[in-house]
Amino acid sequence: MRNAPHSVERAFSRRDFxxxxxxxxxxxxxxxxxxVSFNARSDGGAAPASVIAGDGSLQAPPDQFAPNAFIRIDPDGTVALVVSKVEMGQGVYTAIPMLLAEELEVPLERVKLEHAPPDAALYADPLLGQQATGGSLSIRATWEPxxxxxxxxxxxxxxxxxxxxxxEPASCVARNAxxxxxxSGRTLGYGELASRAAALPVDADLMKTVALKKPQAFTLIGTPHKRLDSPEKVNGVARFGIDVREPGMRVAMVVNCPVIGGTLAHVDDRxxxxxxxxxxIVKLDTAVAVVADHTWAAKRGASALVIDWHEGANAALTSAMLFDDLRRASERQGVAARTDGDVDAGFKNAAQKVDAVYQQPFLAHATMEPMNCTVHVTADQCEVWLGTQVPTRIVDAAVKVTGLPPEKIIVHNFLIGGGFGRRLEADVAAQAVAIGKQVDxxxxxxxxxxxxxxxxMFRPCYYDRLSAGLDASGKPVAWTHRIAGSSIVARWYPAWFKNGIDPDVIEVAASLPYAIHAQRIDYVRQEPRGVPTAFWRGVGPTRGAFVVESFIDELALQAKADPVEYRRALLGQTPRARNVLEVAARAAGWGTALPKGKGRGVAVMHAFGSFFCMIAEVDVKDGNVRVERIVCAVDCGHVVNPNTIEAQIEGGAIFGITATLWGEITLKDGRVEQTNFTDYRMMRINEAPRIETIIVRSGEDPGGIGEPGTSAVIPALTNAIFAATGTRVRRLPVGDQLRAGQTA
Known part of the structure; x- marks a missing residue:
C-alpha cells in the first residue's frame, strides 16, 4: 500500500467529531x-484529532482528537481497518479484525486490514508511547478500543x-452486516447505510457509553479461526520486504566491517x-556495497572485494573479557529496583543460605527473512520499502541521513518474515538510505x-547473583538478586530509563509471584564494549525467568521438597499463578515415574500480563538432550483467537528451546565467530517436541502472548535436565556442557 491508506473529503466540521x-x-x-483512539481522555474533553485529507495526506488539526486507527465502510459494504500494528507471524491481522467484527456485527472475512503509514500523532500505541509493534501488546492495546x-x-x-x-432505533437489530x-422485516445493508450514517449528528459520549457485548454473548471472540493471511502466504501472493521489485531496481549486497566498531581503510574493487x-561500488565508513543488476551479480561482486579495515579499539575483544566486565560489575552495589522487609535480618536469622551465579550469552535473532531494505533517494524525496516494527523510526533515520524534511520521506511497510525485536531497529534502513544516496x-x-x-543487534549477555535465606522448613525468608547487564531501554527509549532502572531488565525478577517477605533486587548497568544490544523476544522476562525459576528449583532441592509442591506453597497470594501450576502439573502427569535418563522440569512465570506454567520432559543420553514433551498452561485473560495462542506458544517454545540448547554469539579478536546456521544452530523439525497447550479461561483483560512462551520454557527445560542428570545448569547454552561436566 502507498503512504496513505485512503482518501476522504474534508466535508465535515470539527464540531461533528x-x-x-x-x-x-x-x-x-x-x-x-x-x-478511533486507543487512549481516549477519561474526562471526555476535547483533544487533538486527525483526518485523511482529500489529497491522501494525513493531517492533524490542533484542536481535534488524534485517533490510533481508521475504520472505513464503503458503499459496497467492505470494511477496511487501518491500524498501526504490523503482522510478523503473531496473528494480529486476524485477531484485531475479530475484535472489530464481533461488535460491528460483520463477517470476519469482510474486514480488510491495511498497514498504517508512519505517523506517531495518529498511530502511537498508548502503552508504548510510539508507533511500534512489540512487547506482546497488540491485543492488550486494542482489546477495548x-x-x-x-x-x-x-x-x-x-x-x-x-x-x-x-x-425507533431500538426496534432494529444488526446482524451479518x-x-x-x-x-416489518425490512433490511438495509451496511454499504447502503454508510453515507447516511456518516452524516448523522452524534453525541460526544458515544464511545464511552455504547453498550459492549457480555463475554457470554460473544459469537466470534474466543472461537478458533484460521489466519486470514495464511492463504496468500501459502500461494505466494503475500509480499514481504524482500519481495519488492521496483522498475529499474538494482540490488546491493553489503560487506560490513568484521570487527565491531571498525572502519573502512581501503578497498580493491577491480x-x-x-x-x-x-x-x-559504494563505500561507507563501516561497510562496502556492491550494486548490480541482480542478486547473483551483487553476491559475486561482494565476494571478489579485497578490503582493508581499520580494526579500531575492539580488535582484541573477546567474550571472556566481556563476561569478566560483568562479573566485576556484579560486585558493585546496584540501583535498587525493589526492597521489601528487613533483608539483612532475614539472612541473619535464616537456618541456611543458598548462593548462585547465572550467566547468559549474546543471542542473534536469525529471522527467516534476512535484513533488507529497498530505497529510492532523489534530490527532493526518499522512498523506502521494507518490513518494520517501527515505521516512524524509519522516517527519522531517513531524515537524518538525507537531510530531507519528514514529509518527503515515504515509507511502504510490508509483512515481516520474522521480527523477534530485530525490526524494532532502524540501522539497516539508515545504511540502505546512505547507499541509495549514491545510486541513481x-x-x-x-x-x-x-x-x-x-x-x-544482539540480545545482551547477563550475569546474575542470587542469594536466599531459608527457614528451618526450607522456605525462603530473605532473597537478594543482583542483575548486571546492558540496558536496551536506555538507548531505545530513554524516557523509560528512570533513576538508573531499566524496567525491561527487572521484569520477572522484581515482581516475583512467590510470597517472600524480605527481598532486595538491584541492577548494575554494564554495557558491553562496542557491542550493540537490542530486544529479543522478551529480553527481561527471558533472562529473569531462567534465573528465578532455576534458583527456586535449587531452593526446593535444599528443602528436600518436590519442585511443584514447593512452588505451590509459595503461591497462596497469587491464585492465577497457582492455578496454572496445578493445571499443567495434572496434564503432564507430574509425579509419575520416568525411566532413567529422563526428567521433568517446571517453571512458573508472570510476565506481559499473562500467567504461564511450563513443564518440560527430556531424555538425556551421552550428554545429548532431546526434548520430548512440553506442557503449557496459560492464563492470558480473555482469549480472542485460541488458534493464535497455541501457535504463538508452540513457536515461542521452540525459539526458547533452541536458544537454551545451542544459542550463543561469541566474540574473538573483535569478531563474531558464528556465521550461519551451520554454527548458529536452529532446531530441526525432527527434533521438535510434542507441545500441548491448555488455555485457562479467565475473565481478566487480555495479557500478552507472543513472547512469554519463549521466556517460560527455558527454565522448565534446564530444570528437567537437572531432574534427568543431577547436573545443574547455571550457564547457557547447554550445548556440550553436559558431556564436559561444565554446567555448574
Missing part, C-alpha cells in the same frame, strides 16, 4: 469513516436505518567491477545470512 475516542467523517467514496469502535459504528448504522424507515427492522552485471535508481540493499548473524 466525537470527543471521546471516535471521529466521524464522510469518505471520498461516500462511505463512513471512523477515526476496537470493540468500542465496532459497537459505535454499529449504533450509527442502526440509527441511519431507523431514520430511513422513520422508526445488515440492519433489520424486526417488526575484480568486483569486472563481474557481469555489477554497476558500481531504486536499490534493494540486502544482507547475507552471514552479515545478518555477525552484525545483528
Amino acid at each position: 466525537l470527543r471521546a475516542g471516535l471521529t466521524v467523517g464522510i469518505a471520498a467514496s461516500g462511505g463512513l469513516l471512523l477515526g 476496537m470493540r468500542r469502535a465496532g459497537a459505535a459504528a454499529r449504533m450509527l448504522l442502526i440509527r441511519a436505518a431507523a431514520q430511513a424507515w422513520q422508526v 445488515v440492519v433489520t427492522h424486526t417488526a 575484480v568486483a567491477l569486472a563481474q557481469p552485471g555489477v554497476r558500481q 535508481a531504486p536499490v534493494k540493499v540486502m544482507w547475507s545470512r552471514e552479515e545478518d548473524i555477525q552484525h545483528d
